[in-house]
Amino acid sequence: MKQTKYIFVTGGVTSSLGKGIIAASLAKLLQARGYNTTIQKFDPYINVDPGTLNPYEHGECYVTNDGAETDLDLGHYERFLNKPTSQANNVTTGRVYLSVIEKERRGEFLGKTVQVIPHITNEIKERMQLLGKSGDYDIVITEIGGTVGDIESLPYIESVRQMLWDLGEENAIVIHLTLVPYLSAAGELKTKPTQHSVKTLMESGIKADILVCRTEHELSGEIKQKLAAFCNVKSEAVIQSIDADTIYDVPNLMLEEGLDRVALKKLNLPEKSLPDLKSWNDFLHRFKNPKQTVNIGLVGKYVELQDSYKSILESFVHAGAENNVKVNVVSIHSEYITPNNINDKFKGLDGVLVAPGFGSRGIEGKVLAVKYVRENKLPFLGICLGMQMAVIEFARNVLNMQNANSTEMNDSTPYPVITFMEEQKTITDKGGTMRLGGWDCAIKSNTKAFEIYQSELINERHRHRYEFNSNYLEDFEKAGMIASGYNPETNLVEIVEIPSHPFFVAAQYHPEYKSTVANPHPLFVHFVKAAMNKKLNN
Numbered sequence: 001m002k003q004t005k006y007i008f009v010t011g012g013v014t015s016s017l018g019k020g021i022i023a024a025s026l027a028k029l030l031q032a033r034g035y036n037t038t039i040q041k042f043d044p045y046i047n048v049d050p051g052t053l054n055p056y057e058h059g060e061c062y063v064t065n066d067g068a069e070t071d072l073d074l075g076h077y078e079r080f081l082n083k084p085t086s087q088a089n090n091v092t093t094g095r096v097y098l099s100v101i102e103k104e105r106r107g108e109f110l111g112k113t114v115q116v117i118p119h120i121t122n123e124i125k126e127r128m129q130l131l132g133k134s135g136d137y138d139i140v141i142t143e144i145g146g147t148v149g150d151i152e153s154l155p156y157i158e159s160v161r162q163m164l165w166d167l168g169e170e171n172a173i174v175i176h177l178t179l180v181p182y183l184s185a186a187g188e189l190k191t192k193p194t195q196h197s198v199k200t201l202m203e204s205g206i207k208a209d210i211l212v213c214r215t216e217h218e219l220s221g222e223i224k225q226k227l228a229a230f231c232n233v234k235s236e237a238v239i240q241s242i243d244a245d246t247i248y249d250v251p252n253l254m255l256e257e258g259l260d261r262v263a264l265k266k267l268n269l270p271e272k273s274l275p276d277l278k279s280w281n282d283f284l285h286r287f288k289n290p291k292q293t294v295n296i297g298l299v300g301k302y303v304e305l306q307d308s309y310k311s312i313l314e315s316f317v318h319a320g321a322e323n324n325v326k327v328n329v330v331s332i333h334s335e336y337i338t339p340n341n342i343n344d345k346f347k348g349l350d351g352v353l354v355a356p357g358f359g360s361r362g363i364e365g366k367v368l369a370v371k372y373v374r375e376n377k378l379p380f381l382g383i384c385l386g387m388q389m390a391v392i393e394f395a396r397n398v399l400n401m402q403n404a405n406s407t408e409m410n411d412s413t414p415y416p417v418i419t420f421m422e423e424q425k426t427i428t429d430k431g432g433t434m435r436l437g438g439w440d441c442a443i444k445s446n447t448k449a450f451e452i453y454q455s456e457l458i459n460e461r462h463r464h465r466y467e468f469n470s471n472y473l474e475d476f477e478k479a480g481m482i483a484s485g486y487n488p489e490t491n492l493v494e495i496v497e498i499p500s501h502p503f504f505v506a507a508q509y510h511p512e513y514k515s516t517v518a519n520p521h522p523l524f525v526h527f528v529k530a531a532m533n534k535k536l537n538n
């Protein structure tokens, strides 16, 4: 069997340097040279998965086809590579410990003292090689979350050291991402933080093979030489990562800097052909040269942190490029929408998306938003909680079901139009207990959904506990809101729409998790198109 090669990406100096984007860009280039490449992320926190983390703190929770709740970097991996990831691509310290402790309880280490080294590190190493051993990949890139020197990263760093030792020089390398800050008072770029960070890595027995240096200003040849000399790397292996206008520029920037070539050389792999980035660059061209702009309101309660709606924002980038239009996303905090200010807040919008979410904070603002778009015939896309709000709004204001609600928000509502699903009723644990991942959805013909998907059966990703209460479906359909998509096995309503409205579509699933550069999601593409038409007709 062929030897899978491993690239580890560590971070130094500070967090938020964009390890995920560097890893995804390198993977993109290697893939475009003809190497089967995958990326995985190892996170040092103790949560078993990020599903229970507040989006404010950690950004969006990304969901894979197999129903894993994962770090948002996996979204970048999929958007860049156009290949699905899975639970195996995201490991946390919590998951590692859980597994080791379960093994201990089962008696698998009987007689032994269970320790960080070797038991935790062995578990990490096993997981680091899981995808590599599947035989599906030539190259596995592993991003290590956190910053070198953090206490909590130590077992991962030690596992990387052991892997380098086990696999040998040409089979595993380390890319260290650091910051080269610019001190404007001195007018100078500073290499010292990088030197210290490389030294910290050395203390753990790891010599970086490649340095990727985040910087706001070009690194001169002299600075590169200095970094090379003090950090023990070849000067060709000092790669500049200058701030870019968009994350989608980074693969080209890394190509210019030769990151992929240096990595292949270190791994003793042939360069093969130049990366084929034609369709990527077509997308970039369309993205950067829009013919017009549309304004889309994003109504949610986590709007302060951009990362909370990462996949939605990126889906608009893909769908905008596809339509040759710039999508200007206007964040609107659902908690502060009132009947008095909604006209002002929604002025100038060509479409509105009501976002996913949990709990009752901000939901009345979401209901008001739906009422506004329904009455004013503004294009509307509802996602998950956004779809549930569309159902509640219709119940209250069209069907006159006063105080209709979801039982998530009001247990004693007289009209539980959104309710807890039967198979979930026995579940009390909050971690990993939702309806998650890819589920089939059958689409009715002669509907907007069919016009969009051009398919009778689709598969989309989910993350919810509550659902449309089908006891009310007949009432809704008679009054003009129809179910155009449903799960073929359980009949659970997956898509609702209002045929008399120019574009009113809402889905129980999350289309944003499946939009990629190569495959912009049809729901977003058509929604943006509807917003363009709205603008044209104004």
Ligand code: GLN
Residues within 6 Å of the ligand: 355, 356, 357, 358, 359, 383, 384, 385, 386, 408, 463, 464, 465, 466, 467
């Ligand atoms: N809170 C809702 C539910 O659990 C919606 C979830 C979501 O928007 N992802 O069903």
